[in-house]
Amino acid sequence: MPGSKAELRWWSYLITAVAIFGLWHLVAVILDSIALPTPLTALSAFISGLKEGLISHSLISTLRIVYGIALAFSLAVPIGLVSHETRVDKFVAPFIYLLYPIPHIVLLPVIILLFGIGDLSKIIIIAMIVFFQILVTTRDASRNVSGNYIYPMLSLGASRKEIYKHVILPACVPKILTAMRISVGTSIAVLFFVESFATTRGLGYLIMDAWSRANYPDLYAAIVTMALLGFSIYVVLDQVEKRVCRWVYV
Amino acid sequence: MIEAKSLTKTYPDGTGALHDVTFDIRDGESCSVIGPSGCGKTTLLLIFSGILKPTEGKALIEGEDVTASLKELALIFQDYGLFPWKTVYENASLGLELRGFGKRERKRIVSALLKDLDLQGFEKYYPKQLSGGMQQRVAFARALALNPRILLMDEPLSSLDALTRENLQNFLLQLWKQKRMTMLLVTHSIEEAVFLGRKVIVLSPRPGTVIKTVDNPQMGDLDYRIKEVFFEKCREVRQNLDGGAI
Numbered sequence: 001m002p003g004s005k006a007e008l009r010w011w012s013y014l015i016t017a018v019a020i021f022g023l024w025h026l027v028a029v030i031l032d033s034i035a036l037p038t039p040l041t042a043l044s045a046f047i048s049g050l051k052e053g054l055i056s057h058s059l060i061s062t063l064r065i066v067y068g069i070a071l072a073f074s075l076a077v078p079i080g081l082v083s084h085e086t087r088v089d090k091f092v093a094p095f096i097y098l099l100y101p102i103p104h105i106v107l108l109p110v111i112i113l114l115f116g117i118g119d120l121s122k123i124i125i126i127a128m129i130v131f132f133q134i135l136v137t138t139r140d141a142s143r144n145v146s147g148n149y150i151y152p153m154l155s156l157g158a159s160r161k162e163i164y165k166h167v168i169l170p171a172c173v174p175k176i177l178t179a180m181r182i183s184v185g186t187s188i189a190v191l192f193f194v195e196s197f198a199t200t201r202g203l204g205y206l207i208m209d210a211w212s213r214a215n216y217p218d219l220y221a222a223i224v225t226m227a228l229l230g231f232s233i234y235v236v237l238d239q240v241e242k243r244v245c246r247w248v249y250v
Numbered sequence: 251m252i253e254a255k256s257l258t259k260t261y262p263d264g265t266g267a268l269h270d271v272t273f274d275i276r277d278g279e280s281c282s283v284i285g286p287s288g289c290g291k292t293t294l295l296l297i298f299s300g301i302l303k304p305t306e307g308k309a310l311i312e313g314e315d316v317t318a319s320l321k322e323l324a325l326i327f328q329d330y331g332l333f334p335w336k337t338v339y340e341n342a343s344l345g346l347e348l349r350g351f352g353k354r355e356r357k358r359i360v361s362a363l364l365k366d367l368d369l370q371g372f373e374k375y376y377p378k379q380l381s382g383g384m385q386q387r388v389a390f391a392r393a394l395a396l397n398p399r400i401l402l403m404d405e406p407l408s409s410l411d412a413l414t415r416e417n418l419q420n421f422l423l424q425l426w427k428q429k430r431m432t433m434l435l436v437t438h439s440i441e442e443a444v445f446l447g448r449k450v451i452v453l454s455p456r457p458g459t460v461i462k463t464v465d466n467p468q469m470g471d472l473d474y475r476i477k478e479v480f481f482e483k484c485r486e487v488r489q490n491l492d493g494g495a496i
């Protein structure tokens with residue numbers, strides 16, 4: 001049966017989605033609390049919210065996340081890859097060892113003092129946290145690229161640069177993309193935190209605002225939007241992975 | 251001419267892999283190296299490929315010290331040395347790409363080779379979609395695409411079934427007769443060593459040193475395998491292999 005595998009997947013996602021909304025509905029009906037509206041109520045709030053700037057708020061949040069992840073990615077991936085060289089790793093390993101385990105979010109006040117309370121600080125704090133997640137994974141991956149892959153390149157007369165292009169980078173790409181997907185969850189959590197004060201834009205602000213006004217449909221509209229934001233970025237990364245890492249799945 | 255002059259290799263952790271290995275292979279000659287597992291055969295090939303440096307002694311090709319990988323030399327690895335993220339075509343044309351061949355020329359050379367090696371139609375496959383024998387042939391394609399004058403092979407056929415193995419042995423013999431390249435074949439198999447080597451170098455257990463060089467002038471025909479002298483040579487090699495203990 002051609003295509004049956006893809007169809008099965010499509011259906012299983014749909015069934016799961018229906019189950020989640022069904023469960024939500026059931027709990028909402030049972031609890032019968034104003035704090036937990038049914039999915040339909042949330043949906044209608046979501047739709048009317050679209051007219052009232054929900055879109056521009058989510059656009060701002062999206063940009064903050066995308067810039068943050070992009071900044072982290074563009075620093076962490078090169079450093080992680082060149083850690084393949086023991087010479088470089090001598091510096092990177094202790095750097096990671098000392099700085100990775102500490103909770104970076106507590107540096108927020110320092111970042112704000114240095115970079116102000118605008119978008120820049122928000123992006124930097126997201127980037128900083130995600131940077132370590134990507135760096136740790138990329139570095140582990142590049143350290144583990146087996147010599148069995150390097151020798152054939154050397155025997156073909158490859159330069160350092162060519163070894164990175166043909167071996168180290170492609171060998172690490174699956175791990176890098178996994179790190180990116182994990183970092184989506186983290187960055188949204190951080191986004192919520194940094195948007196929950198000193199700003200009047202972004203989904204985090206919308207949630208806090210709706211909460212303080214006890215406007216639960218609005219609250220859920222914002223929550224659902226934030227979930228959708230994470231979901232969309234995740235889907236994009238998933239598609240990139242399917243394309244770039246075809247060799248893993250054949 | 252390939253020359254090993256008192257080659258000794260001790261790894262940084264103190265493991266002695268080769269000890270005082272001396273031999274030479276004339277241009278266009280084919281030579282087998284046989285020895286027990288861990289006696290330094292791979293190490294020897296890595297030295298001649300310019301990947302490892304000997305601790306003592308010299309590795310010479312055309313009288314020159316081997317310090318980097320030579321353009322006229324190709325090495326086929328024990329575990330094929332293919333990259334799982336590259337397709338058959340990309341793997342096979344990698345050597346040419348690294349040596350600056352243009353797209354068209356790569357295509358011309360590699361397509362012809364893949365056809366010769368019965369890999370036509372598999373260009374877009376990834377190594378893990380292929381059988382061991384096919385992967386091995388991709389490795390051959392990559393090495394042969396470079397049209398090397400010197401071909402080093404590290405147990406290229408060891409993980410294949412008997413039939414595939416014999417086919418590829420025949421292929422190698424014909425290739426050698428046709429191109430008269432200098433061949434250095436590392437193997438575990440006495441029959442393979444005798445079938446493909448104009449001379450057979452027998453190494454001792456680790457650290458490897460030359461026990462005996464068996465001259466094998468009658469080799470060179472596909473039906474050598476069933477001749478009496480073939481079995482005699484096999485016996486001679488076996489006797490030199492430390493009581494045949496491999």
Ligand SMILES: Nc1ncnc2c1ncn2[C@@H]1O[C@H](COP(=O)(O)OP(=O)(O)OP(=O)(O)O)[C@@H](O)[C@H]1O
Nearest residue numbers: 261263265267286287288289290291292293294456
């Ligand atoms: N990078 C390394 N560091 C330390 N010791 C090594 C290294 N590579 C190989 N050795 C050791 O050197 C010895 C020779 O290794 P080599 O791979 O050359 O053997 P081999 O004859 O090719 O064995 P096999 O027939 O099993 O492939 C072995 O004892 C091995 O454990």
Ligand SMILES: [Mg+2]
Nearest residue numbers: 291292328404
């Ligand atoms: Mg070996």
